[in-house]
Structures are given as structure tokens and as C-alpha cells.
Amino acid sequence: MPDFTIETTYDLPVFRRRTYAADTLEAACRAAIDDDSWDIAEKDFDSSGPVHITGLWDGTHAAYEGPPIQVPQQFDEPIQRRARHFEILLGLLKMLLDDISSARPPSLEWLARSAWAIARGEAILAGEPDPEEPATPPKPSHVLVRLQEAGVRDAIAAVLEIDPSFKALSPEAVTDDEVHAACVSIATTMDFSDVVGNAEFQAALSAIRSAHRRLTFD
Known part of the structure; x- marks a missing residue:
């Protein structure tokens, strides 16, 4: 021994x-x-x-x-492990902010690193070793629609131009805070399940047709 x-x-x-x-x-x-x-x-x-x-x-x-x-990592001082992990989380947050600012969905690299960072954070809290391999990232998702506040601004101007019930209101009278709050409300309360379900079904049919053509003509 x-x-x-x-x-x-x-x-x-x-x-x-x-x-x-x-x-x-x-x-x-x-x-x-x-x-x-x-x-x-x-x-x-x-x-x-x-x-x-x-x-x-x-x-x-x-x-x-x-x-x-x-x-071994689990026997390091807990506060030092957390401090080092903070730098990783800060880097991931910067990557996410860059994607959001550029109106891009989060990259697969970000998803993979975030999954690993979550697993590492849980290991630190439990006093266990760091995960040796990055956790398996979720399957990629695809953005169907994006609610843009600039587009809402254009819609406000169009509605006020043709709707006489708001004739005393100008587009400039609607504040940015009101537009933002309205977008958040619609995004969090509107039910898109039927739209998403139909899109998934259409995508499934498209993938099946592609596979059928490939196997038929190979």
C-alpha cells in the first residue's frame, strides 16, 4: 500500500x-x-x-x-474553485451577449460549453471532481420567427395611419418602454404551439422525402 x-x-x-x-x-x-x-x-x-x-x-x-x-479538484478550497469557475461563466455570458446583440441564435459551441459549465458548477457545489468530458449539448434548434421591436414600431405607424379611433395619437407618443413591454407580453403569453407543431410536421415530411429520393436513386 x-x-x-x-x-x-x-x-x-x-x-x-x-x-x-x-x-x-x-x-x-x-x-x-x-x-x-x-x-x-x-x-x-x-x-x-x-x-x-x-x-x-x-x-x-x-x-x-x-x-x-x-x-484532485474536489479537494481544493471551495471558494477558489468557485472563483475560477466565475471566469468561465463570464466568458460564456459574453459569448451569449454577442449572439443576442447580433440577432443570432446561440451557437452549438456555446451550448456545449454551457452544458459543461453547468455540470462543473454542480460538481463544485457537491465537492466532486470536474467533469472530464463536456456534457452532451442539446440538439440544435431553429428560430422560426423573431419579434423585432423595430418592426413593431413600423406596425404602430401603419395602424395609427388607418385607424381613426387613435387619431389624436402620434407614433412618437408610444414610448420605447411601452413597445418593449408589449413585445415581452406577446412573446410570453401568445401560444405558438400549433405553429411549431405544424412546422415540425412539415420538416419531418421534407426529411422523409429527401431520404426517400436518396435511397431510391442510389
């Missing part, structure tokens, strides 16, 4: 209570952060952090005597 030398650590909060005179709350907080005098420091044993592994070596009493072994 092999021997391993393992260094474990827990973080112990050290605190002090000192009064600072300052013009503002922010200035007082900055003075407290910049204060490097800790002569009145106390230790808070009740708030110590979780035990985690900070060093791992092969052999007996082998600490810092040879090359370290990589610590």
Missing part, C-alpha cells in the same frame, strides 16, 4: 475593531483597508474555513522533497 504525504489547510479569520474618523463612509472603509497595524488583532475560530488540501507528494515525509502531485 503506497504512502502519500498530504498538506491540509484551513483558513482562520483574523479580525480587529477600530474606529476611524472620515468625511464619508467610503473614506472610512478605505482607511480601514489601508491600515496595516494589527496589534489588536483577534482570531475567530468559530468562522474558520473548510479543511482543504494544499500539497500532495508521493512517499513518506516527502513534503517539498520532490515534485508535487496535482491535487
Whole structure:
């Protein structure tokens, strides 16, 4: 049975209570952060952090005597794992924002990386290893329609031009907030299930016809 030398650590909060005179709350907080005098420091044993592994070596009493072994992810300090995962989530959010700004559906790469990031986040919360392989991304979906607020603006102008019941209202009187709220309401309450079901059926027929032609003439 092999021997391993393992260094474990827990973080112990050290605190002090000192009064600072300052013009503002922010200035007082900055003075407290910049204060490097800790002569009145106390230790808070009740708030110590979780035990985690900070060093791992092969052999007996082998600490810092040879090359370290990589610590399995689930034994790292939890807050550090979460901090590193934050950078991944931020990158994915930037990718999604770029797609939304360009009126594009999320890419398959984004879906795959997001599925893996979700699995990794769940592993971090459970204290388990990172997933070795990206989780299988969902099957691609296709956007049938997109409700554009600019198009709604055009429709408002057309309706006001022909509907006498709103003759006292100009297109400019309808605010951007009202247009946005109306679009959100329609997008979240209108039932498109029949339209989507019909589109799926038509797509199925098209795929079947394509396969039939391919197998018939091969």
C-alpha cells in the first residue's frame, strides 16, 4: 500500500475593531483597508474555513522533497474553485451577449460549453471532481420567427395611419418602454404551439422525402 504525504489547510479569520474618523463612509472603509497595524488583532475560530488540501507528494515525509502531485479538484478550497469557475461563466455570458446583440441564435459551441459549465458548477457545489468530458449539448434548434421591436414600431405607424379611433395619437407618443413591454407580453403569453407543431410536421415530411429520393436513386 503506497504512502502519500498530504498538506491540509484551513483558513482562520483574523479580525480587529477600530474606529476611524472620515468625511464619508467610503473614506472610512478605505482607511480601514489601508491600515496595516494589527496589534489588536483577534482570531475567530468559530468562522474558520473548510479543511482543504494544499500539497500532495508521493512517499513518506516527502513534503517539498520532490515534485508535487496535482491535487484532485474536489479537494481544493471551495471558494477558489468557485472563483475560477466565475471566469468561465463570464466568458460564456459574453459569448451569449454577442449572439443576442447580433440577432443570432446561440451557437452549438456555446451550448456545449454551457452544458459543461453547468455540470462543473454542480460538481463544485457537491465537492466532486470536474467533469472530464463536456456534457452532451442539446440538439440544435431553429428560430422560426423573431419579434423585432423595430418592426413593431413600423406596425404602430401603419395602424395609427388607418385607424381613426387613435387619431389624436402620434407614433412618437408610444414610448420605447411601452413597445418593449408589449413585445415581452406577446412573446410570453401568445401560444405558438400549433405553429411549431405544424412546422415540425412539415420538416419531418421534407426529411422523409429527401431520404426517400436518396435511397431510391442510389
